Amino acid sequence: MKTWKGKRQLAKLEDYEPVIGKERVAAIRELAVPLQGVVIQHINSTAVGGGVAEILKRLVPLMEDVGLVPRWDVLRGTDEFFSITKLFHNAFHGQPVEINECMFDTYREVSRQNFDLVDTTAGFVVLHDQQPLGLAGLRPGHPGDWLWYCHIDPVDVDLRLWDFLRGYAARCDGAVYHLPEYVKELGNRVYVMPPSIDPLSEKNRDVDEEERRTVLARLGVPGDLPLVVQVSRFDRLKDPVGVIRSFRMVRDQVPCRLVLAGGGAGDDPQGLQVLEEVRREAAGDPDIMVLELAPDADLEINVLQRSAAVIVQKSVREGFGLTVTEAMWKSRPVVATPVGGIRIQVLHEETGLAAAGDQSVAEAVVRILKNPGLAAAMGRAGHELVRRNFIIPVYLERWLGMLAAERSLICT
Known part of the structure; x- marks a missing residue:
């Protein structure tokens, strides 16, 4: 082809x-x-x-x-x-x-x-x-x-x-x-x-407030609670089920909503199986949204990332982690496992918080949700790191x- x-x-x-x-x-x-x-x-x-x-x-x-x-x-x-x-x-x-x-x-x-x-x-x-x-x-x-x-x-x-x-x-x-x-x-x-990443692409371009609200409404994502978001392929190496466990610890301390959004790749036949595992884990929980997105859902991903109070990337292994790069370009605070290329992006306490394990990830997310000043400072630093390098x-x-x-x- x-x-x-x-x-x-x-x-x-x-x-x-x-x-x-x-x-x-x-x-x-x-x-x-x-x-x-x-x-x-x-x-x-x-x-x-x-x-x-x-x-x-x-x-x-x-x-x-x-x-x-x-x-x-x-x-x-x-x-x-x-x-x-x-x-x-x-x-x-x-x-x-x-x-x-x-x-x-x-x-x-x-x-x-x-x-x-x-x-x-x-x-x-x-x-x-x-x-x-x-x-x-x-x-x-x-x-x-x-x-x-x-x-x-x-x-x-x-x-x-x-x-x-x-x-x-x-x-x-x-x-x-x-x-x-x-x-x-x-x-x-x-x-x-x-x-x-490409800062001018549909996935990373600026989005105005009216467009943001329109896309969220189309996705069925309400704006009544802070959003904790992970955008990734449905892959066990991204640990989406672990994200759900961490989220439930966060929600015990801060009211919020989890959005797990992603899709598959043409060369990854295991994606649907992992998606079903995630849906079973989230079943019946009104504060967890599992969104299966089309391969061309770039604007939807853009809006979800820009709407997030915290972006999570709880990968077990990672080559580089471009979803982290995307989030940082949008000046969003990130909590991520310090693996692979995430380590040169999420500089702990500067451009985000590095955390490993369900409990540590939950504690880092809670810290950001309770400290908007810290979230804004890390978002600014992350954006500049990406602008210079990625x-x-x-x-x-x-x-x-x-x-x-x-x-x-x-x-x-």
């Missing part, structure tokens, strides 16, 4: 001048000059749902705008394949899973069936996460530069799985990780590049620097 090949939509770089300034925009365009006309192909496992698809939806048009020739292709796979790669995903995060040789055979076969996706003219081929990594079997003989971009936390990856995948990853010319501690020894070049034009700048570095190495 080809989802992008040279058709511009969305924002241009100059649209971000109010956020980063005219001089920074000019500097980014200058950085792109040596890369004019270079074909860069992104390959991932889904066009909707999940952080990678969200990033590419905004990054690819900006790459075109500054003169590259980007394309974005999505791996074709069966339900069996995506069930297997979901197990692989969990195994990357150190979850106990049963992996067998038949799974590896299926992975190899689906990879071979997708070899035709690879653009033989591409100057760069970027494989996002482990699902398309098997395409690296085509690296020998391909004229371009190959990068594996690992968007998840591989620190505790299952050893049998890593023994299988590392050979593919090592065939790439370089590997990109969100954090320095995620780096795996593969013998290729290493880059560290955290992801970003928005799409800054991300594009880092991409251009990395690609230019790779190109100079190739040409020397």
Whole structure:
């Protein structure tokens, strides 16, 4: 499935001048000059749902705008394949899973069936996460530069799985990780590049009060109580059932309402099962709302986050945590488990409160609900941290620097 090949939509770089300034925009365009006309192909496992698809939806048009020739292709796979790669995903995060040789055979076969996706003219081929990594079997003989971009936390990856995948990853010319501690020894070049959000997207743009109230009414969310909100895929690694346990402790001290909002991703077949678990846990509780949102419900997510008194992200493991980034951009106070990339976003007592475990999360939420001054101060600090580090034009700048570095190495 080809989802992008040279058709511009969305924002241009100059649209971000109010956020980063005219001089920074000019500097980014200058950085792109040596890369004019270079074909860069992104390959991932889904066009909707999940952080990678969200990033590419905004990054690819900006790459075109500054003169590259980007394309974005999505791996074709069966339900069996995506069930297997979901197990692989969990195994990357150190979850106990049963992996067998038949799974590896299926992975190899689906990879071979997708070899035709690879653009033989591409100057760069970027494989996002482990699902398309098997395409690296085509690296020998391909004229371009190959990068594996690992968007998840591989620190505790299952050893049998890593023994299988590392050979593919090592065939790439370089590997990109969100954090320095995620780096795996593969013998290729290493880059560290955290992801970003787009402040101008429907999910993050400013919303006026009338629009906010209209969307909340459409969702059936009343405004009579402070909202505690978690926005995430329905995934056990996001611990939505644990959020409910924490909320009930909070409600014993401060009247409030919990909204758990999210959806699935095209490559995550377990989402519906987890959603049912959450609904069973919340059943009959009038102060808990479980909202299953469509993949394109960006405005709804925007409004829910902006309406929250507190945003919670109670992840067990996290590659980076872009829902935290979104909340901080909106100047909302955040309570989050200090795992993965959340640790470089939620700076305890400065941009949010770090808390682990049901009781600690509940205590942190109560503290924010009872202290609006603290909530406002952390919201302001969080917004500025995101503006400086985790928005799409800054991300594009880092991409251009990395690609230019790779190109100079190739040409020397």
